[in-house]
Amino acid sequence: MLQPISVSLAKLNLITLSPMLVVVGGALLILLIDLLKKDLDKSLYVMLSVLVLFVDFGATLSLGINERGFFDVMLEDGISILAQLTILIASMLFIPLALTSKRFHEYSYPEFFALFLFMIAGFQFMVATDNLIMIFIGLETASLALYTLIAMHNTPGSHEAAIKYFTMGAMAAGFFVMGAAVVYGLTGSVELYDVAKVFEARMAEPGFAIPLIGGALLLMVAIGFKVSLIPFHLWTPDVYEGASAPMAGYMSIVPKITMMVVAMRVLAMYVDMGVEAVRWMIIILAVVTMTLSNMMAIVQEDVKRMLAYSSISHAGFVMAALALDTTKAYSSIFLYYGLFLFTNLGAFTMLWITRHKQKRYHHRFHHPYEKFSGLIHTSPMGAVIMAIFMLSLTGVPPFSLFWGKLYVISATVDAGYIWLAIVMALNSAIAAYYYLKLIVYMFLKPPVPGVEAIAANASRPLMVIVGISVAVTVFSVFVMQPLLSYINYMVSVSGY
């Protein structure tokens, strides 16, 4: 017969839920406001969203570290908090990009902002747990919202992008659950701390390796899809191209760092247990990803599409750190994405600022290289700023991403994978070519005659965002020390 269950509220530790509650509440609030009064300006929603995210940020900061809650489903450990903070900062910086001088379809919906906040809630749930079910639900919540947000841009490109992303996402979800099924079958649990224990205990059993590795493999397909590792990356360039620039920029950061955290929980578990096959799968995927995507990026004609390949390459770069299984490597992931965030934010915002509604320069692309030809003459400040972002992406010191690269490569070297470090270094050199290409167009080529003002979409908020990005990108070295020690602390207290 059933026993009555008594649950103490204190034990539930509801505080661990507070960040997500804030953001879900905020989303509902937006929906409610929309119900009460139509035709409110998007700026209201933008600011509301920023406020909500700000409160969320506060709530996340105030969380105790390594707290579990709600029957141990919620897990607010260091990496979870770090990831959430990154997500929130990124979101706070990306959402004001809605305040353009031109109207774009998605921002005419108040629901856009609600969905945006729901998506953030999904991401937060995803990282704040080590339960595969929770991860899956969070992932799907966020993804479904994301697909919609992309489609809402309402251009042929965005429709195609959404379809492609959605379909592949569905397939990836299939792989994820199959992988989870294997893990569950082997351990009787879907909670990773349990899973790890059982795995440890059963490692030596004969015939255990096949399902062990097989499960990891299936999960890796799903993870690889989300962080866009070759050959599961194919949606990425198309989606970046089809989606609006802010969305593309957002996708290059937030879903990836989220999935990285999941990968840290899932794949790193295998690596930590010494399953060499998984380690090698990660390394090979990482190497293939950074190399091939670099090569493909070289031949692109559109800046946004090039940036898509570049973010694939960066993902591969960071993915390599996952195979190393050292605190430093895990820290480097966060550091890298934290710095990548600002650079990419800046770069995509610049693209967004230069967005015209019509494709004036190319029958297909909004941002072909030619568009930026001779920018130094028509808009020197813009050219310099864009160049700073490109140089940062290249990894030229003292710009922010250099420090990220430095730390990742350093972690690789420390772990004894010198060949991998060299591959990473060479890849950075290849990558320099296509970033340089844009700089070459901007600085070294003459402007296209008869070109009109390129900053068609500029507005004050966008300028502010660019300003913030530039400031962080340029002066990152001065925040490195606190940032690094914070990240190191957070990662190491999480037991990684």
Added chain:
Amino acid sequence: METFAFYLFSILIAGLFLVTVLSRNVLYAMTSLAAGMVLISGLFFILGADFLGVVQLIVYVGAVMALYAFGMMFFDATGVVKERNTPALLVFLLGGLSAVMLVVIFAAPAIGSHVTPSFRTPQGVDNPHAVGLVLFTKYLVPFEVAAVMLLVAMIAGIILAGKKMDTSLSKISDGEESQAAGKEER
């Protein structure tokens, strides 16, 4: 009995799903999919997951299939669809290899053996009760998140299928870009 039922169901399910993926006729495909879903719920019942079986029936056969049916009608795709299918060889090579891979993984005896359950099915309690017990304690948060997810899906569905998507503000020139207003490019 159980053995017989399993094999019957298995073969039927596999066959129906094969029809789903191979048939050129949308209607056949959907019908066989629905039938397969029903049979899967049968499997659930065999496995003693009564609650799951019911949910499967309701959600899949009821909701999902109904949605698809509506969609199908909307798409005017009741008949045979023309597809330029991928060469069969590639499909079956990939399908076959994935099947081999999956079977190898799943056929491992280690799965399900020597496993200590974390949520032991309580004795003497029927399945829905037991499920409810776990769902509303341990899995309350995921449950609520699933609710959010459904809300998201709903909003998404409404927006995407809504009339407002017919004209794209992203393409209509506003203000200074007045020429070529709202032309669809495709």
Added chain:
Amino acid sequence: MIGLSHYLILAAILFAIGIVGVIRRKNLLMLFFATEIMLNAANIAFAAISSYTGDLGGQMFAFFIIAVAASEVAVGLGLLILIYRKYGTLDLDNFTMLKG
């Protein structure tokens, strides 16, 4: 007595059928059918493991998968309706503008 493996192999085969459908279909609607098959295959696996190990977690997972599947259908159909209205086709061969 049917062993757990039987169910799991069934699940594996169904999943493979799903994969075949996904990679073969060009009509997006029918492609979505195949993704449903994939999710269902996982459901069978979870239910079977759950049943054989006497653990309820699997059934939970399966339950959530069903919820996810339903949501996906909603969003997916929304997308399909959108593109059908705009372009009058569901054949994915027609959506190859973004490439390279």
Added chain:
Amino acid sequence: MENILSVLIFFPLVAALLGFLVKPQSIRAYGITVAAIEFVLTLWLWMSFDASDGGFQFIEFFPLVSSFGINYYLGVDGISLFIVVMTALMTLLGIVTLGEVKKLKNMIISLLFLEVAMVGVFVSLDAIVFYLFWEFSLVPMLYIIGYWGGEKRLYAAIKFFLYTFAGSLIMLVGMLYVAYVYHEVTGNWSFSLTDWYALVLPISVQKWLFWAFFLGFAIKVPMFPFHTWLPYAHGQAPTIGSVILAAVLLKMGTYGFVRFSLPMFPDASVAYILPVGVIAIIMIIYTAMVAYAQKDMKQVVAYSSISHMGVIVLGTFAMNPEGIAGSVFLMLSHGIVSGALFLLVGVIYDRRHTKLMSEFGGLAAVMPKYALIFGIMLMASVGLPLTIGFVGEYLSLAGFFKVSPVMTALGGFSVILGAVYMLSLYKKSFFGPVTKEENKVLPDLNGRELAALVPLAAIVVWLGVYPKPVLGPIDTSVKALVQFMDTKAQTPEAKRVIHVSKSTKEAK
């Protein structure tokens, strides 16, 4: 002024940023003023430098990323001091000679940024800060070559950037490995060179690290077979770009050998004398031949740079104070001489818009001052005694002779082949009758050009006759360096090859 090094770095930086606000018509005066002040500051640095101290002076230390051991750590010794002075000088003279170019403002600002990077490279004692400036120097140079260059400027600029960038990334991996080893040994992270010096690395580790650093430096130098970016870069770059490139940027590579490879990997450096020496000899002979085959004046000078850099490399790997001091001195002299030669080629290019030797002939009659200064630089380039070129070349070769007489004899072909291509250049351009009508009316050097070239000629003679003020501090520091290497060396081979000067031994 204790923090003069920071001033040297940040003064041009601030000036460059403020330069954005200066109106284009006044930018030349602004640029000259800033560069002049910077040069005066470097002179002040030299004056307040204690020549009797072989260690680092004017040290500044400020933690940047303390948990990762990255510090803002600056200092100069005799080895770097003069390169800094030369950098400021060449920048100043480069700006002085700048002709009427498009977008002068952008050029001046780029040059000031470049100066920041160049000074930074030579005064930083932290590997990461060094790397920072090292990489950053590529950016303004890319712009200068790519915007103001010739026909194929884009190709040249990109090639320059990518090639050096790739090499230095490998070097970065090496640096990170050293830091890792340091961390393993001491438990602390540090990228400070002085900390790294103290690290005695196992031979096998030294060996691969040596090549990692080598790649970064060799591409910069550039050493055969990594040199092909240089002719393009020089061929396409505007005069000022070539001047800076040849005078300073190439020196970063050889400076790197002296600053990193030798003290950090003494055993590996000794072990790889042979391959490095062979490469250097190939550079000397082969590139001299290629230089002889050139039709374009500037390309001759460009290839001659590679050839001379070969001698510098030989001197660096001499492992004795004579050779290393010689190579450091040769860096300076080559900087001044090749810089001046590029300026001179630029002068004629400004007038005729061609650099092909076949277009000239008989210039000595038309432009006697020009011919005179060119002649002085030519003689310095071929290493005539009592010019600046001789001291370094002689010491480098003399030093390497201790290591390998045969290789020195081969390397000594520099003396012959250098004369061959330089004299044939001079003959083709300056001697013979004036064949082209348009050459008959060429104006001789104007005031601005003289203002840049005469001081260089004066330095060429002054330091050729009386090198002591420069060679002295270099020698002191180099002696300390060699002494240090000797103490640190582990293998008997290294102990044998590294030759500490007698005076150091006696002092001990």
Added chain:
Amino acid sequence: MEGLVYTALFAPLAGSLFAALFGMRPKTLLTGVVTSLLLLVSFIASTALLWHVMHVGPVHVKLMDWIVAGDMSIPFGFNVDQVTAVMMTVVTLVSTVVHIYSNGYMEHDKGFNRFFSYLSAFVFSMLVLVMSDNFLGLFIGWEGVGVCSWLLIGFWYHKPDVTRDENPSISPSWAANEAFIMNRIADLGMLIGIFLIYWNVGSLQYDAVFAAVPHLSHALLVAIGVFLFIGAMGKSAQFPLHTWLADAMEGPTPVSALIHAATMVTAGVYLVIRAHPLYSAVPGVGYFVAVVGTFVAIFAASMALVNRDLKRIIAYSTLSQLGYMFAAAGLGAYWVALFHLAAHAFFKALLFLGAGNVMHAMHDELDIFKMGGLKKVMKWTYIYMGVASLALAGIWPFAGFYSKDTILEVAFNEHTYGIWFVLWLTAGLTAFYSFRLVFLAFWSDERYKCYGFHPHEVQRYVLWAMFPLGLLAVIFGWYKEEFVDFVTGLLPAYEVSEHTHHMLPILVTVTLAIAIGGIVVAYVMYHKRLKRSEKVEASLPYRILYNQYYIPILYEKVFAKPYAELSDIAWKEIDLQVVDATVDGIAKVVEESGDATRRMQSGNLSDYLKWMAGGAIALAILAVIVVANG
């Protein structure tokens, strides 16, 4: 004394710099006068120093440190001892004469000021060369004279290149470059010698080095000796680095007189004399030096036999006489070499200056076949050249007799009869070609009239300026004993053996006989008119000699051309096609891989899904591989 040393050394430099100030202006007589006066000052100071050394002793001064690095410490130190004093006096004397002479010779040249600047700079370099107290200081001067020689050979740089048939030297600038590069080749040898000394002795100071000679191994001394001699071979144009000297005649004639006869080319001899403790220690090397010298003596003389070019004949004779000096020095008779060096400086400079007069008169025509009978219009020049030729031929009592005869004695005394014989034979040849020149130019028929020349004698003061040389060419030999007394203060005294002493009268007679024989033959052949034989001129030996044994052509074919071609290959085939193409190839491969791989991004969703399934399978295969490999 220090003041005298510096006065002697720096007066020419001051003159050079002074003239340089006017370098780009039109002719200013002032420069010529000032430089000449300063040279005179230098000469007086040198003579005073000579007196000082003779009566007090050597002077040593140190100006300052030059190169100090590691253990290497090279000062600007100057040492005036017996050898240096002789050299200084000879150099400054000839220089002064040449400077004054040039005032007239270069009267109408546009580069008048420039010329004096270069010429004085040369004297300064030469003085550094002879006065330095260490090998590297010597090397400064060594290279300095090289550059000045380059500048002066190429003084008329505006002349275009012509074919070798038209002018064997091609052009002044070509000849200048040839001279410089040839010297550089030798300088590398010298540098290696210096390195050897430094690393084995630890110093480059003469005194330290020579003090260390007894402690050095024989092999090492041989090496040092050989490498230093290679350096000397370049400067003194010994075979096989001799071709530049004849081509150097493209320079103005005063230059040929000063640099390419009297002073610079003897620097090699000076080096051997200076390094005599070293060469004395390795007689094998000395013998080698002597053999090379002997060979060059006859080799050059043979080429002079048939040449028609006034200056080239004299140049070959210079070469030949340098051979004599090396023979003497190599055989250990250092003072004899020095004696011949000085004597030769006087009469050869005189000869060249005379030739300059002729050229001046003949409007730069050099072909002696186009002259003849000039003694009527150029009496004084004729006398000077006659005296110089007699001295050169070694006729008693002229200076050449004493010095050359002593060399032959030495060769005989050393029992190197082969050397003696060759040198003896050369003496005859020398007499012949010298007087062939004299007879063809000053006697015989007045062929110049056919070519429309109007020769005339040069200015009076120029002739007066030549007088000291003419005087010394006659009387210098008479002071042999004093000279020996003086220089043996430093150099080893060379005493002939008893046996040789007895043979002396015979030797002298034999030598005089062949010299006179040579003159007589020349007289017979040429005193009346120019006799040319087509047959002889077409014969192989004649053509070989006329074309300098085809060596310049050989050098061009074997070294210059292949080097140019090889350079072209190195650039076009290797640098561009291999090295650079590899780099570009890598870039291209990367880019093409990009083009190839981007095809997977086909845009078709179905393909994407296939890739995803395929990716999963690939991962599985990878896992299998990893597991299989443990």
